[in-house]
Amino acid sequence: MHDEAPHRELIRRLHSDLPEGRVVTDPGVMAGYAHDEAEWAPYGNPAAVVRPRTAEEVQRVVRACLDHGAAVVTRGAGTGLSGGANAVDGSVVLSTEAMTAIKQIDPLERLAIVEPGVVNDDLRAACAEQDLWYPPDPASAPWSTIGGNVATNAGGLCCVKYGVTRDYVLGLQFVTGTGELVRVGRRTAKGVAGYDLTGLLVGSEGTLGVITEVTVRLRPSRAPEHTVAGFFSSVVDAGHAVAAVAAAGVVPSALELIDRYCLEAVDAWKHMGLSTEADVVLLGRTDAPGKAGEEEAETIRRCFEGAGATWAVRSTDPQEADALFEARRLAYPALERLGPVLTEDICVPKSAVPEMLGRIHAIAERHETLIANIAHAGDGNLHPLLITPPGDEPARARAQAAFHDIIAEALALGGTVTGEHGVGLLKREGLRAEVGPEVMALNHAVKDALDPRGLFNPGKVLGR
Amino acid sequence: MHDEAPHRELIRRLHSDLPEGRVVTDPGVMAGYAHDEAEWAPYGNPAAVVRPRTAEEVQRVVRACLDHGAAVVTRGAGTGLSGGANAVDGSVVLSTEAMTAIKQIDPLERLAIVEPGVVNDDLRAACAEQDLWYPPDPASAPWSTIGGNVATNAGGLCCVKYGVTRDYVLGLQFVTGTGELVRVGRRTAKGVAGYDLTGLLVGSEGTLGVITEVTVRLRPSRAPEHTVAGFFSSVVDAGHAVAAVAAAGVVPSALELIDRYCLEAVDAWKHMGLSTEADVVLLGRTDAPGKAGEEEAETIRRCFEGAGATWAVRSTDPQEADALFEARRLAYPALERLGPVLTEDICVPKSAVPEMLGRIHAIAERHETLIANIAHAGDGNLHPLLITPPGDEPARARAQAAFHDIIAEALALGGTVTGEHGVGLLKREGLRAEVGPEVMALNHAVKDALDPRGLFNPGKVLGR
Incomplete structure (x- = not known):
């Protein structure tokens, strides 16, 4: 039974500040919003789920959370694979699913302005009608949202030639850690006015703000x-x-x-x-x-x-x-039918792909773990998929050891612990190993600068 | 006569911490390092000019400046057009001109690792020998350095198809505001481990750190x-x-x-x-x-x-x-022969190019100022060039009024105050007008986070 008592004031405030139907506290419904697709990443019980419909409603949610000291965990379609959208206890899960307007597609400027809840494939289809193309194509494109894609700097199949989500984000509207609704970036082809706050938000996994609108660059159909x-x-x-x-x-x-x-x-x-x-x-x-x-x-x-x-x-x-x-x-869904899948996401130099695949094979043998491989091989981005029989705890422990060994081998080969899925909860240790204490300190300084109250997605990415 | 007295301790420290020949205090030599190509932007008298040859030497300079409370103004070839490399009184001008090694060109990974003082055209020529191509091609490419290109997120002629410098920077080594020598980014094709500090440094105009090495993405020859x-x-x-x-x-x-x-x-x-x-x-x-x-x-x-x-x-x-x-x-050099040239750099939506050109014409008439136009027209990036007869003070005042009017009209048409030259000193007011107080506050928060002592290039971009 979900106990609303400790969050009663927060929930009352949310109900009072938002239109009817935006706030969900039913435990059964909330359960569906408590975690993403990352197997084995922990998650907590949110105080409430909110489904705002406008940027101003998002701002009201953030301000209510600021006033009540509640964390904000933003969520697109929940297709993430690192636990980045997992609820923390007492948080407000802010789902962007109701913000699905494609506000503009401009064929001359080759840009689109969309709300964060627009599904990737829906944007691509709308662009195609005007002979335009939005390249980023994560495998989750039929379900995942542009907001989630931006928050994780999603990659995909065509990155090898066309780059990742960051390369297509021109501007953002977002709610800041002090509850301001701001715009950063631009709608011109170029621009260097001030720091690249747009690029900084891309891939920040909901830890620096809540994105309420995205301006993306398009290409002509190919x-x-x-x-x-x-x-x-x-x-x-x-x-x-x-x-x-x-x-x-x-x-x-x-x-x-x-x-x-x-x-x-x-x-x-x-x-x-x-x-x-x-x-x-x-x-x-x-x-x-x-x-x-x-x-x-x-x-x-x-x-x-x-x-x-x-x-x-x-x-x-x-x-x-x-x-x-x-x-x-x-x-990925086919393997999920066989049992819980722990998805790896490493990226190594292209020349190291054969060696890395060999090492993954050795790790699988060493830990007696079934490891299947799909890979964006052209850019060295490998997704070893670790599969365990349902309910087999020793197998699960072995898989987790294999997961850590794969990360270590990727680093040893000059790679990164996450190519496109993000740090979330699963790669926090890997991030620290990859960048070292001085760069972690810079990351923390940026987090503290933009989210001074520690409001957004606490515990994710940087680990606090 | 240059008075070393107030800076005697700092200069002694620099001499003591650096090899012979790195520190310049001769006023005549220093004069050539005191400003970039931005006409009319103010500049001060540096305490010293240093020409380090390694990342460790750069770190020693930064630490000496931290200890003595002196500002660090980093400078590539000095071809900037916004005053971003102009000396401030008592600062140490850190010239990267002696750091010219192309450390690696890797045809398989399609990347190059270079020191910041490598001249753009030199990198392009070295890449061409291996059938590779480094696209960013500012008009200053025969003289400007990769470090300066990165610091200003330089554009150029081929941006319209191939993007700007930011799109090619994979990783950086730099000295931080606390004197640490760190690496950010990666040498893999993709990566999302932590905030995009690499992208944040790109275009930061020397205000967040001193870049000591750059890893750039390359393309095959076209x-x-x-x-x-x-x-x-x-x-x-x-x-x-x-x-x-x-x-x-x-x-x-x-x-x-x-x-x-x-x-x-x-x-x-x-x-x-x-x-x-x-x-x-x-x-x-x-x-x-x-x-x-x-x-x-x-x-x-x-x-x-x-x-x-x-x-x-x-x-x-x-x-x-x-x-x-x-x-x-x-x-640009041809017009400079006619008199001081004040170079504008605005970017407007492509559809607004005819309207903007018309408004520039009207501004020229209103302020009785000769305005020539070159433009990266394909991405709406216009460079009106305001020319005044040498020594004509009233003409200069009229040109400055025209300069401000052009910025205002670019903003009115949905554009930005700087497409590729950077904010430096000349566009500080324009930046404030463009982004508004909330986003200025975010910019200041980032600056304070990464340069807590206000060491790097004070007064530039954000105005303090």
Whole structure:
């Protein structure tokens, strides 16, 4: 039974300051807002969930929390994989799900202005109607929100050529740690007026403010993609193929790796017939226009072949090509069907991909843990997926040891502990190991400067 | 005569902590380090100029300044146009000119690691030898340094397609406001571990730390460019041509505007025979590969023609095309021959370019000031150049009034007070007008967090 008593004054204030229907305190409903998709990350019981509809309502929530000393945990669709949106005890979970307006799409300036709760795919679809393209495409694009994408600086498949969310955020409106509603950034193509507060908010995982509006840069729609599939009998061969593509001077528009475990899981679920043919599949794409695209696709194919692919072919059937990428997108939910999945997210130098895949294999053996691999291989961003039988506590302990070892090996190879999923709760120790005490002190100084009361998402990222 | 007395202890400390030849106190030599290229921005007398050769030497300078309460003004090549590198009285001017090592160019990871004093064109040339390309290309590229480019988030001609310096900085080493030597960022393609301190340092104009090493992202060398020249009889027609190119879905690799005053000044100097034929020239380029490039060039040409160009042609002669771009690059020094030039740097929405050019014309008439225009027209970044006869004080006052009016009109049209030159000293008032008191407070909070002693470049950007 949820006990409202300690939060009675806060809840009364929220009800009084917000229109009817914005405040949720029903425990059953709140349970659905208490955590994101990060397995095993701890979460607490919020005092309330609020679903504001305007920036001014968000500001009222923040001010109420400031007055009552309650933490604000902001949440988009809850598809995060690091526990960044997990509730802390007594916090107000602020869901942006009702702020779904696409306020403007401007084809001449090539920008869009959206509320934070707009789903990534919805924005992409709306842009496509005007021959425009919003590139960032996390695998969660059908569900995750632009606000959440901005808060985590989400990556995706096309980063290898087009960069990450940060590269597309021109400006933000947000509520500050002192309850002000401000705008930072711009809607011009360039601008250097003052510090890059926009970029600082991007990837800050809800610890510096609540984003209420996002201005994103768009690109013109691009040429149709050519797809190349390569089947390999070892992850190391596939890793060499990735290095060969980079060395050939090609910038693919996607270069994804899927290993046998993922293929089998997808097959078991969707019966796509993928897993009988390869231990590892590489999927490459190029969107270079016209003949250049054909040439690049052929270069990618030859790189696959030269690195020892057992089969390497340019797909001439767009449906088949899309199916291959759909399989990649389905890998995570398919594996979840087998048991709790602990998702890793490391990024290593491209040249270190074969070595890192080898070390992951050794870690799996050492800790007797099933580790499947999907990877944005083209930029060295690997997602080892650690799978344990439901309810098997010793297996769980072994998986967690493997998780930590993977982080350590990524750092040893000059990599980072998180390529695109964020620090949240799961990578706090890794962050400290990666950046060292002096840079942690700089991070804390920035947090204290912008959130002097420690209001936003306490305990996440920096650990306090 | 320079009086060392008040700074005797500081200078003794610098001499004692640094190798022979690093510390300069000769007034004649120091005079050449006291200001950048911003006409009319005030500057003071430094206590000393230091030219460290290593990151550790930079750290020793910063620690000496911390201990003696002296300000640190960091300086690259001194090509800035906002006074950001101008000395303040009693400061130590830290010149990075001797830190010119290109430490690494890695073709597989597509990155370079350089010291801050490396000249932009030198890095570009070294990359080209390995079929790699460092895109940011400010007009000052033959002289300006990567450190200065990073500190000001320099733009350039190819921003319209390839973005600005910030988009290429992966990681930094810098000395903090407490005298620590730290590394931020990464050398992997992606990474979200902690706040984006790298991005925060970019464009901070020497107010948050002293950059001692820069890791930049590179691209593969690109296809040869096609050049399109268009002659127009009014800036407003040229502005419409810019809008037409954007509306056609083309992303040119450069789209530059040069008006008659600039053409005449270049002609008077270099006898290129440009100015007799047009009031305004637009130069468009595309580097799309193969046939796509030819098609885009033709699209640009048709856009020029449709907007009323008196002459629009695709250049088939690379030498001629390069000469046109050389004329654009020479515009600023050519105008400087005529008298002191006050360089504006505003950025407006692309659709507002014709209106803004019209308002600049009206401002020129109202204040009886000669205003020439060069512009990165494709991204709305205009550089009105205000020219006064040498020694004419009333003309100078009128030009300054015009300068302020241009800033006000840019803001009125939804633009920013500085597109790429930075705030420095000249745009401090404009910055306050643009962002408002709440965002100024956030800027101050960041400054205080990272430079708690107010050591770095006091008085610049934020005004204290």
